[in-house]
Amino acid sequence: MSHRELYCDVCEGVALFEAPPCVDGHGTDCPELICTGCGTAVMVGTFTFPVTRLAARRRQPARRHAA
Incomplete structure (x- = not known):
């Protein structure tokens, strides 16, 4: 068992x-x-975001308005 x-x-x-013993096959990396x-149970999770979506948002040109 993993301790933290x-x-x-x-x-x-x-x-x-x-x-606890993980039945999902995570081993010591069980979330x-x-x-x-x-005896309180917690779930540890991480979120990942696709880099391509973030990069596409940054490449959008700024909109300019005429005065």
Whole structure:
């Protein structure tokens, strides 16, 4: 099991969290964590954005208005 120290809202402080045995095949990188103090479960997730969409937004020319 993987152990991490994170802030727990229920314990109101930093607590040790561990990843339970993962049935989805994530192993130690499982996004589900459980507080060892109170048993609160949390899900750790990340977001990724396609670079092509962001780059396309930046390349749009600025609109100019006549005075």
